[in-house]
Amino acid sequence: DQQVKQNSPSLSVQEGRISILNCDYTNSMFDYFLWYKKYPAEGPTFLISISSIKDKNEDGRFTVFLNKSAKHLSLHIVPSQPGDSAVYFCAASAKDDMRFGAGTRLTVKP
Amino acid sequence: KAGVTQTPRYLIKTRGQQVTLSCSPISGHRSVSWYQQTPGQGLQFLFEYFSETQRNKGNFPGRFSGRQFSNSRSEMNVSTLELGDSALYLCASSERTGGNSPLHFGNGTRLTVT
Numbered sequence: 001d002q003q004v005k006q007n008s009p010s011l012s013v014q015e016g017r018i019s020i021l022n023c024d025y026t027n028s029m030f031d032y033f034l035w036y037k038k039y040p041a042e043g044p045t046f047l048i049s050i051s052s053i054k055d056k057n058e059d060g061r062f063t064v065f066l067n068k069s070a071k072h073l074s075l076h077i078v079p080s081q082p083g084d085s086a087v088y089f090c091a092a093s094a095k096d097d098m099r100f101g102a103g104t105r106l107t108v109k110p
Numbered sequence: 111k112a113g114v115t116q117t118p119r120y121l122i123k124t125r126g127q128q129v130t131l132s133c134s135p136i137s138g139h140r141s142v143s144w145y146q147q148t149p150g151q152g153l154q155f156l157f158e159y160f161s162e163t164q165r166n167k168g169n170f171p172g173r174f175s176g177r178q179f180s181n182s183r184s185e186m187n188v189s190t191l192e193l194g195d196s197a198l199y200l201c202a203s204s205e206r207t208g209g210n211s212p213l214h215f216g217n218g219t220r221l222t223v224t
Binding site: 045102 | 114143145150151152153154155158165166200202207210212213214215216217218
């Protein structure tokens with residue numbers, strides 16, 4: 001069962017604009033959420049995380065928003081750069097259980 | 111610190127064979143997890159080891175097994191390979207077990223079963 005869903009397999013944005021990647025989850029027990037970025041031929045790298053006690057966490061150009069009532073989180077990248085082109089995975093965890101979404105391929109066009 | 115190292119990077123096997131993949135975690139990391147990545151399926155959790163003990167296991171058949179050594183290095187074994195086992199296998203380490211510790215991934219082993 002897909003407890004973590006990324007419904008957009010791909011997203012294309014213009015350099016300098018905002019990229020918004022979305023993620024939905026079904027398990028209300030998840031209390032920690034993470035975003036990973038993956039380039040081809042490399043493993044995913046940790047990007048940013050948020051605890052369920054917060055609704056926003058910011059790190060430079062990257063901001064993650066959490067809406068617990070809607071069981072939805074999003075990653076905002078502002079401004080988007082061509083080097084941000086990668087596959088982005090969201091992950092949700094509860095104690096010992098971490099689940100990943102299927103990923104969204106972001107393409108930032110110069 | 112050196113990152114997570116996975117060997118080999120690529121493997122080609124035929125159906126029915128078995129395969130062993132190796133993972134060396136970041137120094138000091140005692141938790142090692144394994145994931146399978148296939149197109150459209152994201153990262154599917156296989157199992158997690160902490161201090162040589164399997165702490166958690168995903169929904170995979172018993173053909174998939176693993177172990178962790180006293181130096182935290184881990185191996186994953188797949189027996190009686192099937193075509194559907196073709197995937198990228200990722201190993202990740204973290205300082206502690208539990209879901210609140212970010213994972214550090216290796217570059218994966220690309221397994222092709224023919």
